[in-house]
Amino acid sequence: MRFEEQLLMDLKAEMTARNERSRRIGRRLLAGAAVAGLAAVAAVAVPLLSGPEPAYAVSKNPNGTLTVELKEFRDSDQLEQDLKNLGVTADVTYLKPYTKCQDGRGALVGGGYDTPEEWRESVHYKVARPANKAFVIDPRQVGKGQTVLLEFTENPDGPYKSQLKAEVIEGSVKPCVPEHDPTQVG
């Protein structure tokens, strides 16, 4: 066998070993992140299709909440406009796999959260909850002068295809600066 072929085989074996290792480390990081209060990332199943159909559908529920069914990660500006018309100021970001927006895009309402328990009690948890292939927004959690940040990360390797991070911000919102997110695992 030519040395190039042998080298390729060895490199692929090395890749497999490294991927195994990083999966183990990733799980540990995730466990740590949950304790550190980063559990605000919830899984929402969004099929990553492409086609001429609308990218999403928004519907009103009898209890005052809104259901947003995401079919594709596009037209975020239009989704923001539609939500605005329904009384919710939202900032929607669609992110590539293994990335997130840099923290600190604005002042968290209620000063943020430090534990998963605090998160579950907070407005950031209540404002947007995943529901099967959609998510439900509660407009009552977004007050005047506040904006809900909705950050979706594509994760084609994961079980849910995407993740949602929601936060309610008081006052001005900085634009998303995407950065590598080592805590995401396939």
Place this chain on the structure above:
Amino acid sequence: MRLKRGKLATDPVAFEAFYRRHIDAVTRFLSRRVDDPHTVADLAADVFLAVFDSAHTYRPGKGSEIAWLYGVARNTLSSERRRALRESQLTYRVSGRRPLDSDDVSRLEEQIDAEQPARAAFEAMAGLPDGERAVLELVVLEQLTPSEAAMALGIRPGTAMVRLHRARKALRDLPFVMEGNPR
């Protein structure tokens, strides 16, 4: 074919395609810098291991694959980086003395002979400041465009142009320095 970011280090199919596209270019790149077949093979292994480590820095659509790969290869060749890699237990499967049979050795020796003028050019460039030499090397010997060379080195295109100009001025009596990709 375009690669997704990070895939190079996690997707065996994507990596194999990438490897097959570039392994020849990498061994030629190395044959322009070292003259021993075993060292070329060992360094090729180190370069592709470094690809795993650097895969997250690859931006599809921003500059060519080969420019990015030459950037990785240049870093790999720096002695400090190589020492760290050697000491790392993680890469024992791949790094170190690669087994070569006699066919491999003669193929690599031919390639090394063919690159003799390039190695002579390297010696002529040795007196240049590091930054200028790096740009000249990538443009003249590796046939990258100045902006690709800038990407490989992590500098601005304008900076690369200025350094290229200075390097060519300093070495204007040597025939090779005006070669390379004019874009």
